[in-house]
Every structure is written in C-alpha cells, then in structure tokens.
Amino acid sequence: MDEKDSAAKTVLAGQSQIRGWQEELYKTVHQHPELGHQEVKTAAAVVDALRGFGFDVQEKIGSTGVVGILKNGDGPTVLMRADMDALPVAETTGLPYASTVHATDGNGEDVPVMHACGHDAHVACLLGAARLLAEKKDVWHGTYIALFQPAEELADGAEVMLKGGLVKMIPHPDVALAQHVLPFPAGRVGTRPGAFLSSGDSMRVTVWGRGSHGSMPQLSVDPVVLASMIVVRLQGIVAREITPGEFAVVTVGRIAGGSKSNIISDHAVLELNIRTFSESTRMTIVNAIHRIVEGECTTSGSPKPPEFELYDHYPVTNNDSDTTATVAGAFAQYFGDQAFTIERQSASEDFSEIPDALGVPYCYWGVGCIDPDLYAKAEAAGTVSTDIPANHSPNFAPVIEPTLETGTAAAVVAAMAWLGTDH
Numbered sequence: 001m002d003e004k005d006s007a008a009k010t011v012l013a014g015q016s017q018i019r020g021w022q023e024e025l026y027k028t029v030h031q032h033p034e035l036g037h038q039e040v041k042t043a044a045a046v047v048d049a050l051r052g053f054g055f056d057v058q059e060k061i062g063s064t065g066v067v068g069i070l071k072n073g074d075g076p077t078v079l080m081r082a083d084m085d086a087l088p089v090a091e092t093t094g095l096p097y098a099s100t101v102h103a104t105d106g107n108g109e110d111v112p113v114m115h116a117c118g119h120d121a122h123v124a125c126l127l128g129a130a131r132l133l134a135e136k137k138d139v140w141h142g143t144y145i146a147l148f149q150p151a152e153e154l155a156d157g158a159e160v161m162l163k164g165g166l167v168k169m170i171p172h173p174d175v176a177l178a179q180h181v182l183p184f185p186a187g188r189v190g191t192r193p194g195a196f197l198s199s200g201d202s203m204r205v206t207v208w209g210r211g212s213h214g215s216m217p218q219l220s221v222d223p224v225v226l227a228s229m230i231v232v233r234l235q236g237i238v239a240r241e242i243t244p245g246e247f248a249v250v251t252v253g254r255i256a257g258g259s260k261s262n263i264i265s266d267h268a269v270l271e272l273n274i275r276t277f278s279e280s281t282r283m284t285i286v287n288a289i290h291r292i293v294e295g296e297c298t299t300s301g302s303p304k305p306p307e308f309e310l311y312d313h314y315p316v317t318n319n320d321s322d323t324t325a326t327v328a329g330a331f332a333q334y335f336g337d338q339a340f341t342i343e344r345q346s347a348s349e350d351f352s353e354i355p356d357a358l359g360v361p362y363c364y365w366g367v368g369c370i371d372p373d374l375y376a377k378a379e380a381a382g383t384v385s386t387d388i389p390a391n392h393s394p395n396f397a398p399v400i401e402p403t404l405e406t407g408t409a410a411a412v413v414a415a416m417a418w419l420g421t422d423h
Contacts, residue, residue, distance in 0.1 A: 005333045007420030008413045011136040015405060018131055022408070023400055025049075026124040027097040033086030033115045035103050036151030037063040037160070042084045042123065046148050049127050053134040055146065062164030065157070066148040069170060070134060075142025076418040079173040079360075080129065080411055081351055082122035083152035089114040093397040106154075117391045118181035118369060121398055123148065125179070125367075125407035132412055133419075140419040143171050147354070155200070155312040158353040167357060175323055176355035176362040177414050179407060181369035182345070183390045185376070186403045188368040189331050189410050190342025193324040196364055197317035198247065198275040199282060200348030204309040205230075205270045205293055208302050214262035223268035224257040226300045230270065230293055231255070237288045242281060249275040249346060250285060275346050277316055286310070314348035320361035327363045330417040331410065338406075342366050347391065363414070367407045369398035 025045070034042055043064040050057045055068035064084070090112035091099045101113045130146045147170075151157030184190070207230070209223030231252050242248045250272065257268030272289065276282040293306050331339035345366070355362040370388055378387040389395035 004416050004420035007139045008416035010139045011132050011412050012409055014132055014135055022124055022128045022404055026120055029120040029123055030115050031097045031099055033099050033101055033113045035113055036085040036154040039064040039084045039150050053131050058169050061166055062160030064150045065161040067170055068146040070144045072137045073141045076174045077143040077171050078415045078418050079145040079147055079176040081147040081149055081178045082126035083119045083149045084123055085151050085153050086113050087116045087153055089116040089394050092394040095397055116396045118398055121181050124404055125411055128408035129411035142419045145170055152350055155314050155350050158350040162357050173360050176360055178351045178364045179367050181398055182366040183370050183388050184368040185370055185372040186368045186399050187406050188338045189335055190340050190366040191324055191328040192342050193319050193321040195277050195316050195318050197349050198277050198346050199316045200314035201274040201310055202312040203272040206267055206307040207297055208267050208304045210303055211266035212264045214264055220264040221301050222264050227255055227257055227268040227270055230296050233292045237285055241288055246281055247277050248281050314350050315352055317349050317352050317364050319363050323361040323363045326417050327414045330413050334413045367410055369403040371399040
C-alpha cells in the first residue's frame with residue numbers, strides 16, 4: 001500500500017457514517033430535478049452543504065454555477081466537476097422518489113422534467129467527496145475545488161461559467177477530474193486514455209416547398225415528401241462515405257412539417273445529431289449533409305435554398321494519457337478487478353471546455369450504476385440492449401448503492417492521487 005492509497009483509505013473510512021445523509025440528498029435531488037440554467041434549488045442545496053463543510057463558496061457563476069474551494073496548506077490543486085441539470089423527460093421508473101415535476105423550457109413550453117442522465121448522482125457523489133475530504137484534512141495537503149456546472153445537456157454550461165469569470169475565481173488547478181454514471185454494473189469504474197467521449201453536434205435544416213390544398217398536390221412542392229427523401233439519403237453517409245471502422249453516427253431526431261392532414265405546408269424542419277471522434281470525419285458528414293439536402297431540394301424544385309443551423313456543439317473528450325494513467329493506477333489499487341479499461345463512448349460532454357480554458361490536463365471516467373445481478377442476468381440472456389435502460393431513458397434508474405459509494409470513492413481516490421502525498 002503506497003502513501004496516497006493509505007491516505008485515500010483514511011479519508012474513505014468515514015463513508016459509512018455519511019451514507020444516510022448522502023442517499024437522502026440523492027433522492028431529494030432526483031425528486032426535484034431542474035432544467036439547464038434553472039438549477040436554482042439544486043445550486044442552493046450545494047451552496048449550503050459546501051459552506052457547512054467549510055468551503056469558500058462562489059455561486060451564480062454564469063447562471064447557476066457553483067464553486068467550492070477548500071485550501072489545506074501547500075500542495076497540488078485538484079478540480080473535480082459535477083453537472084447538475086436534468087432533462088425534459090417524463091419519468092416512468094415507478095420509484096417512490098420519482099419525479100413528477102414540470103417546468104417551462106427555453107422555448108416557453110411546459111415539459112416534464114427528470115434526472116434521466118444521472119446528474120443527481122454526480123451531485124451527491126461530489127458533495128460526499130467534499131465532505132469526506134473536509135473531515136480528514138490531516139491526511140492530505142493542497143487545494144480541492146468542487147465545481148458544480150449547470151446546463152451540460154444544453155452544451156453551454158461550461159461555456160457560460162467561463163464567460164462568467166470562472167478562470168479568475170479559482171486557484172489554477174494542476175489537474176481537472178470528472179465522472180459519469182453509465183449503464184454497466186455498479187461497483188465498477190472504467191478509465192480510458194485519449195479520446196473517450198465523441199464530439200456531438202446538432203443541426204437544424206429547413207427545407208422550402210410551395211403550399212397547396214391536399215387535394216391539389218400538382219400545385220405544390222411538398223416539403224414533407226422532400227424531407228422524407230432527405231432522411232432516406234442521409235442513411236447512406238455513414239454506410240458509404242465513412243471509412244469502415246471509423247466511428248460516426250448521423251441521427252434524424254425530429255421532423256416537423258404541416259399543420260393539418262389536407263394542407264400541404266410550405267416548409268419542413270429536420271433536426272439532426274452528429275457524433276464523431278475526429279474533426280475530418282465530422283466535416284465529411286457536415287459537408288455530405290449540405291450536399292444531400294441541397295441536391296434533394298434542387299431535384300424537388302424547391303422555390304428557395306435550404307437553411308442550415310449548426311448548434312449544441314460538444315468537443316471530443318480527450319483524456320490526457322499521463323493523468324489517466326495516474327487515476328487508473330489509483331483505481332486499480334483501491335478497487336482491484338472492479339477497475340477496468342472502458343471502451344470509447346458515443347455520448348458527448350462539454351466538461352473538457354473548462355480544463356482546456358485553464359490549460360490543464362484532465363481525466364474523465366465512467367462509474368457503473370446498474371444492479372450487478374440484474375446486469376449479469378441480462379448479459380447471460382443477451383438482452384442488455386433491451387432490458388437495461390440507458391441514460392436519457394424514462395426508465396433510467398441507477399441503483400443507489402453501490403453507485404453512490406463507488407462514485408464517491410472514485411472522486412476521493414482520484415483526487416488523493418495528487419493530494420494524498422507529501423510534496
């Protein structure tokens with residue numbers, strides 16, 4: 001057992017004493033989810049907890065961002081980030097602490113709200129780590145920064161905090177860390193050097209037709225038919241324009257056109273999502289979308305050019321190799337065979353914008369959140385893809401333990417790889 005592992009175990013010795021508090025905190029946050037930039041109650045609970053632990057706290061950074069700083073003598077500075085926002089999803093888990101919340105979204109629409117991505121667990125784990133570190137300041141040295149970010153799901157939470165002056169508000173960290181619950185067995189933690197999470201882009205495409213009565217289609221240019229042809233053609237991009245073995249996803253998540261069965265509209269809107277791991281592949285896809293859309297519009301006799309809007313951009317999460325090796329080594333020592341090398345994930349994140357702006361290396365890892373027995377049964381039956389709800393599903397329901405215990409331990413162990421040694 002090396003020095004940092006011994007120090008981490010000393011900090012985590014108090015984990016059983018905070019379990020009741022942490023689980024109730026998790027249930028409360030889960031039951032009262034808030035959309036991006038609306039995390040007022042969640043942020044307030046974070047602020048109260050951090051101040052109670054003795055952190056210096058700055059709040060309302062950008063919108064609802066919170067930073068807690070705990071200085072404990074000379075030594076490295078470690079930043080650990082958790083996201084706080086929920087999704088416009090109607091929860092169907094049936095849990096006794098399930099959300100029934102509705103809110104007004106950015107478009108002014110009333111929507112159901114659910115923590116369908118696990119950010120409630122991230123909040124609970126980081127607050128648990130912050131409390132444990134505050135209670136054992138005698139075994140570590142340096143500065144711990146607990147950062148709670150809004151609006152990860154909107155792809156602008158990190159950017160908003162940076163524009164709100166984050167860089168000048170905190171001591172310059174030596175390393176930045178973050179984690180995410182994922183649908184693999186709880187109790188396990190997975191690290192990966194290099195590209196871990198894909199880049200993500202959304203694109204809104206508006207195509208134009210000529211409106212008419214449904215009984216007189218010959219007088220129209222039907223944008224719904226046009227949009228349908230575009231959807232079919234888009235399926236060929238990954239299959240025929242991307243090198244086999246190179247990761248890429250093109251999804252058409254929404255089509256909107258028309259208002260009534262007997263009215264041919266004058267326009268239709270498609271909303272697309274793009275995932276890649278390389279900028280060259282990303283641009284190949286973007287250019288192909290433009291080419292296909294413009295070609296189909298010309299073929300259909302569209303009266304004016306299509307409109308393209310690229311938005312909600314997430315960069316590739318590209319873990320620093322040395323930093324990840326340090327974290328992976330610490331995890332292997334603490335978690336044993338429950339620590340593993342995880343595959344690349346097609347999900348996307350904006351966390352990396354913060355360490356990139358600070359000019360510091362980072363490591364982002366995955367924490368399992370599915371009941372191990374349930375997962376093992378589904379795996380044996382070959383039904384993981386159908387029986388195990390993934391992030392963003394209305395049935396996404398992380399098992400509370402050992403998810404919180406593992407996520408909290410991972411946050412502490414990773415930080416103590418820097419803070420738990422004499423410098």
